Amino acid sequence: MNPAAQASDQVDFIDGKTRLYGIVGDPIEQVRSPEMVTWEMRERGMNAVLVPVHVREADFEQAMASVMNIANLDGLVFTIPFKARAVALAKRLGAQASVVGAINALRRDPDGQWCGEIFDGLGCVEGLRRNGVDLNGRRVMLLGLGGAGTAIAAAIASQHPALIRLHDPDPARLARGVQIVAQLSPGTVIKQGLPRVDSIDVLINASPVGMLDDERLPMPLDQLPASLTVLDAIVKPETTPLLALAERCGCRVVRGREMMRGQIARIVDFMTGLDPNGV
Amino acid sequence: MNPAAQASDQVDFIDGKTRLYGIVGDPIEQVRSPEMVTWEMRERGMNAVLVPVHVREADFEQAMASVMNIANLDGLVFTIPFKARAVALAKRLGAQASVVGAINALRRDPDGQWCGEIFDGLGCVEGLRRNGVDLNGRRVMLLGLGGAGTAIAAAIASQHPALIRLHDPDPARLARGVQIVAQLSPGTVIKQGLPRVDSIDVLINASPVGMLDDERLPMPLDQLPASLTVLDAIVKPETTPLLALAERCGCRVVRGREMMRGQIARIVDFMTGLDPNGV
Numbered sequence: 001m002n003p004a005a006q007a008s009d010q011v012d013f014i015d016g017k018t019r020l021y022g023i024v025g026d027p028i029e030q031v032r033s034p035e036m037v038t039w040e041m042r043e044r045g046m047n048a049v050l051v052p053v054h055v056r057e058a059d060f061e062q063a064m065a066s067v068m069n070i071a072n073l074d075g076l077v078f079t080i081p082f083k084a085r086a087v088a089l090a091k092r093l094g095a096q097a098s099v100v101g102a103i104n105a106l107r108r109d110p111d112g113q114w115c116g117e118i119f120d121g122l123g124c125v126e127g128l129r130r131n132g133v134d135l136n137g138r139r140v141m142l143l144g145l146g147g148a149g150t151a152i153a154a155a156i157a158s159q160h161p162a163l164i165r166l167h168d169p170d171p172a173r174l175a176r177g178v179q180i181v182a183q184l185s186p187g188t189v190i191k192q193g194l195p196r197v198d199s200i201d202v203l204i205n206a207s208p209v210g211m212l213d214d215e216r217l218p219m220p221l222d223q224l225p226a227s228l229t230v231l232d233a234i235v236k237p238e239t240t241p242l243l244a245l246a247e248r249c250g251c252r253v254v255r256g257r258e259m260m261r262g263q264i265a266r267i268v269d270f271m272t273g274l275d276p277n278g279v
Numbered sequence: 280m281n282p283a284a285q286a287s288d289q290v291d292f293i294d295g296k297t298r299l300y301g302i303v304g305d306p307i308e309q310v311r312s313p314e315m316v317t318w319e320m321r322e323r324g325m326n327a328v329l330v331p332v333h334v335r336e337a338d339f340e341q342a343m344a345s346v347m348n349i350a351n352l353d354g355l356v357f358t359i360p361f362k363a364r365a366v367a368l369a370k371r372l373g374a375q376a377s378v379v380g381a382i383n384a385l386r387r388d389p390d391g392q393w394c395g396e397i398f399d400g401l402g403c404v405e406g407l408r409r410n411g412v413d414l415n416g417r418r419v420m421l422l423g424l425g426g427a428g429t430a431i432a433a434a435i436a437s438q439h440p441a442l443i444r445l446h447d448p449d450p451a452r453l454a455r456g457v458q459i460v461a462q463l464s465p466g467t468v469i470k471q472g473l474p475r476v477d478s479i480d481v482l483i484n485a486s487p488v489g490m491l492d493d494e495r496l497p498m499p500l501d502q503l504p505a506s507l508t509v510l511d512a513i514v515k516p517e518t519t520p521l522l523a524l525a526e527r528c529g530c531r532v533v534r535g536r537e538m539m540r541g542q543i544a545r546i547v548d549f550m551t552g553l554d555p556n557g558v
Binding site for chain 1: 294299308313314321328329330331332342346350351352540
């Protein structure tokens, strides 16, 4: 950070002026935000690190009260199992968090109040945007309405597509997805029921099917229209069976890692007050 | 830390498995432990960072209760104004901390209990040792018995020198220094009164005289015996007026930064349970 930082008995990535961010979860070892968010912040010239913070479930509320009082800590990211409980920590909620009922990012605003938002879905929109895909006016098929899928439904809806087709085997999840989309984008046509890939522009898999060694496709398929954009929210493997099929069919493909990068960029925008879509 | 860590969208010095250490102070921006302790831990192959933690005075006890509950946090360093208050956080105290009544390092022992010790003086002993100076049986003159000076008196005493000559303009501080040395090393001859440099082997300045732009010497002097070792606890400037004189007179010189390096090595020994002098 300065010439003295090149001395042989000190590292150059942290000092007394470093601003702190944390990712809070239980367990914590599997998280990727420390290396990825810290990279993004450093790319932007910030003297900041995001550290893993392992808080046990029983300690959460009490621990957060003190952690949020650390004067050089400017923001927190939340992961499993805290995304819903963390809502109560925020004095203000973003548009996505308000309808989803969960946050994964919390920042200290200039007036000292804490503001929360969820970026699990906004990262998906950002990953598509970075691949030249604008969802406004398009037709989208979304598979899976768990935690990530519900946030993705909300983020897609905020782009006001022409149509959203939702699928989840759980009727309660499906009903909630329909309600969220209707609330955020009254002009969007909502369809539900069995998944299909005709008459849509963008296919998004937010189900866990295809993760790790799972060789299944998330829906019965042997062909995809080449005009389709296919995004898979799964990060491992990099190329899921669905994405492999999409590549063979000549579709535009957006990987889980691109969605994660998009999310991280949006989280850092949020943490630094650069949040064009407003909170 | 692994080949994947070379990817272009992540840093290689922190991840979900990184163990946390913190330095707690108010203010915090001036501290050097983040870059120096983190460097030392990485040199030893640890996946760990020490981050600055700015806790306001009024929040200290409550904040510490929660911070010490973070499951991947293994140790804390304390600086101004918390060294004395932090004693109450430790279930066990090291030999130095017990007599000095302050700690600057706290670690979580394998049984979950927290153990504290003060290294302000042990760093001085380590800096001398690294320069080939063993205090056992030697004659030492110590100038200044503030917080650092008192810790240095205790650390010197633990090496059982033949004689310690103490000087401080404050009679209460001087009396406490005498009492600490007598307690830790009953066989050491203790002298007090005006500073002198004849009949001693090692001169240690722990007074603030000579810091930054202060061009004074900590005692009236125009010559030093070449046989003397001179240590100045001041870090800035690197060469204080006293050390400049000592160099001109052909003395062995030990700088504040060497003492700081020695302290950091001892703190990391302590944090990792490698503490040969026992706690």
